[in-house]
Amino acid sequence: MIPNPDNRPPLMQKLDGRWTATGDVTGEPAQYDVIVAPALQGQFTEISMNDVRAPSHCEARIFIGFDGESQQVIAHWMDNFGAADSIPHGTGSMAGNVIEFIVLYPQSAFKDRFDYFPESDSWALEITAQQPDGGWKHFARYDFRRVA
Structure with missing residues (x-):
């Protein structure tokens, strides 16, 4: 059987x-060129982020999928910080205009929350890091605006 060419939920397709993406990482200004497209025969959304500095200091690939059976978001975050930091995968959910997942890294959990704003066809990505007391602290935020 050949998989559906785009098996992703409509909300994920709105990221394409x-x-x-402009914002900050730990309070420092950041800007990225971002390309988003279906990947692996429409089973995942691939987000390619490259910071605009020359040379680039940060490059990341995020693969976000949705398992219809468990109703769970499954995400794989890989970046130029190395293979060890790509383990483990993240899990989460999708509701309304929000895609959210948590990655339980050995040193700290990170929560990634994508909010879609239909009135402006834009997104915000908020990343928070879990603190030793269990609370969450700002790590990064990016506002995504479409390039014409």
Whole structure:
């Protein structure tokens, strides 16, 4: 059986396209060129992020899938910080205009929350890090705007 060419939920499909993401990482300004497209025969959304500095200091690939049976978001975050930091995968959920997942790294958990704003066809990505007391602290935020 050949898989559906785009098996992703409609909300994930709204991420597709070319974006400029501006915001901060731990309070420092950041800007990324972002390209989002279906991957692996429509089973995942691939987000390719490259910071705009020359040379680039950060490059990341995020693969986000949705398992219809468990109703769970499954995410794989890989970046230029190395293979060890790509383990483990993240899990989460999708509700309304929000895609959210948590990655339980050995040193700390990170929560990634994508919020879609239909009125402006834009997204925000908020990343928070779990603290030793169990609370969550700002790590990064990016506002995604479409590139014409």
